[in-house]
Amino acid sequence: MEAIFYIIKTMISILVVIVPLFLIVAYVTYSERKIIGFMQSRMGPMRVGPSGLLQPIADVLKLVSKEIIIPTSANKGIFLTAPMLMLIPSLLVWSVIPLSEYFIISNINAGLLFILALTSLSVYGVILAGWASNSKYAFLGSMRSAAQIIAYEIAMGFALVGVLMLSGSLNLQNIIYAQSGSLFNWYWLPLFPLFLIYFIAGVAETNRAPFDVSEGESEIVAGFHVEYSGMAFAMFFLAEYMNLILISILCSIMFFGGWLSPFQGTVIDSYLSFIPGFIWLSLKTLIFIFVFLWLRATLPRYRYDQIMRLGWKVFLPITFFWLTIIGILIYLEYLPL
Amino acid sequence: MNIELITFFIFSTLLIFTCIKVITSSNPVLSAINLVFSFFLSAVLWLLLGAEFLSIILILVYVGAVMVLFLFVVMMLDINIAKKTAAYIKYLPLGIAVFIAFNILIIYFFINTFENIDYNAVKNIEIISDSNTQNLGYLLFTKYIIEFEIAGLILLLGIISAIVLTYRKNPKNKYQNPTKQISASKKDRLKIITDLKE
CATH class of the missing domain: 1.20.5 (Single alpha-helices involved in coiled-coils or other helix-helix interfaces)
Structure with a gap:
């Protein structure tokens, strides 16, 4: 009986996370088009609904009703599994993300490791999609993407090692608790270079501009998902935006205090205590999502060899150097603050 | 039958099945994918034993990095039907x-x-916290520090020897020097030709 109750409770909490998440993804695509439109002096979507607000719903309907075309010489099984392999890890990670002080689906001890392990899995979707399509463009795209993701994953992991060293815990709630105090106790201050590297590596991991060589349309049409249509394409699309939101929320958890209020430790804090932690977390996350979209509107695409150079020769040495400094500061008891 | 036993049987059956698939499938890419699945399933078995750190590291290192490179290489080979x-x-x-x-x-x-x-070998380990990871880290950096360092050195040697074995400098290689490229300025690239008649 207790077990059934537990399962139902977990199911409900999963639904509470997943259903709004899909809606958020839909409206992130809308806001992306609006924001980039604004930056390029255009209007963005305007026709469907008031100021284009129903556009994402129209897009979803269109994608669902389209036919999934499978190339004749493609490996059918892998061709259809690849989009799922892309989407599943990015959904799974949400099970350990603390959305507020009280709401987390599964508060596991090794949450940080779990996140690292799962984000490293999404590369399979890209590689297998590229291989199974049996197309030159798709294959080139997936090759580029695989090399890029592996290069940046290392820098990303090391950036999180800094967080681990300061908080002394792999549990995400404990990492947030360790940052409490004030705005200056958040880890962005002692770990500023690592934070920048984490965010940039996150952009590279999600294959977003300016690191979107895997789908560089000027060279290889649409990269790894060139042969996909309909719902199969929609899953890649969904996974990309899911990862975008994920990297944003992870940045705010690891370096910007998660659901902690930014006014902690000041006079205003007691007046603002009615605001739930979830609101603060969402605000921080929205800022990062905005930066993602901003980058896409502003920066030209990196050249492939420059991406690899940046990952291996710039980011990795900086993370090593900064981890050494953090280690020394912890040894001398200047850190954690 | 408790839930752990059921999970164990499901995952170990799947594990055996995928392991057989690794050696029987004719397509090397399919073999590699099945190997990925078998790593994943054995990570679940380790998780059932309570070794959370090891199981997640298995996924992170083997599934997330080693097998990606493996697939990378296998996909390049043109031996679809061996x-x-x-x-x-x-x-x-x-x-x-x-x-x-x-x-x-x-x-x-x-x-x-x-x-x-020696059944006491496990019992003699000093347990400092509930967290599996913390215990493991403590042991690795105190009791087994020499073994740990040796393992690290061997890995480093592996990296260096791999580079030494594969690195060949080709004089015909048209390598771009990024520092030179970045430091290029307007003066190097742009030449303004004035009209000679004026």
């Missing part, structure tokens, strides 16, 4: 020899170890 039957017969004696040797090793190990096992 000559299956011919290879089977050719390598069958070798396979049987390796199989027998491994079995002898395993049986020898089991007979010897279970007789003279």
Whole structure:
């Protein structure tokens, strides 16, 4: 009986996370088009609904009703599994993300490791999609993407090692608790270079501009998902935006205090205590999502060899150097603050 | 039957199934994918034993990095349909020899170890917290520090030797020097030609 109750409770909490998440993804695509439109002096979507607000719903309907075309010489099984392999890890990670002080689906001890392990899995979707399509463009795209993701994953992991060293815990709630105090106790201050590297590596991991060589349309049409249509394409699309939101929320958890209020430790804090932690977390996350979209509107695409150079020769040495400094500061008891 | 046992049976059956698929599938990419799944499933089995750190590291290192490179290489090869039957017969004696040797090793190990096992070895470990990861880290950096450092050195040697073995400087290689490229300025690239008649 207790077990059934537990399962139902977990199911409900999963639904509470997943259903709004899909809606958020839909409206992130809308806001992306609006924001980039604004930056390029255009209007963005305007026709469907008031100021284009129903556009994402129209897009979803269109994608669902389209036919999934499978190339004749493609490996059918892998061709259809690849989009799922892309989407599943990015959904799974949400099970350990603390959305507020009280709401987390599964508060596991090794949450940080779990996140690292799962984000490293999404590369399979890209590689297998590229291989199974049996197309030159798709294959080139997936090759580029695989090399890029592996290069940046290392820098990303090391950036999180800094967080681990300061908080002394792999549990995400404990990492947030360790940052409490004030705005200056958040880890962005002692770990500023690592934070920048984490965010940039996150952009590279999600294959977003300016690191979107895997789908560089000027060279290889649409990269790894060139042969996909309909719902199969929609899953890649969904996974990309899911990862975008994920990297944003992870940045705010690891370096910007998660659901902690930014006014902690000041006079205003007691007046603002009615605001739930979830609101603060969402605000921080929205800022990062905005930066993602901003980058896409502003920066030209990196050249492939420059991406690899940046990952291996710039980011990795900086993370090593900064981890050494953090280690020394912890040894001398200047850190954690 | 409790839920742990059910999970164990489901995942170990799947594990055996994927392991068989690794060696029987004719397509090397399919073999590699099945190997990925088998790593994943064995990570679940480790998780059932309570070794959360090891199981997640197994996924992170083997599934997330090593197998990606493996797939990367295998996909480059153009041997989609390997000559299956011919290879089977050719390598069958070798396979049987390796199989027998491994079995002898395993049986020898089991007979010897279970007789003279020191059951107190596990109990003597100092447990400093509930977290599996913290305990493991503590042990690695105190009791087993020398072994840990040696393992690190061996890995470093591996990296260096891999680079030494594969690095060949090709004089015909048109390598771009990024520092030179970045430091290029307007003056180097742009030449304004004034009209000579004026």
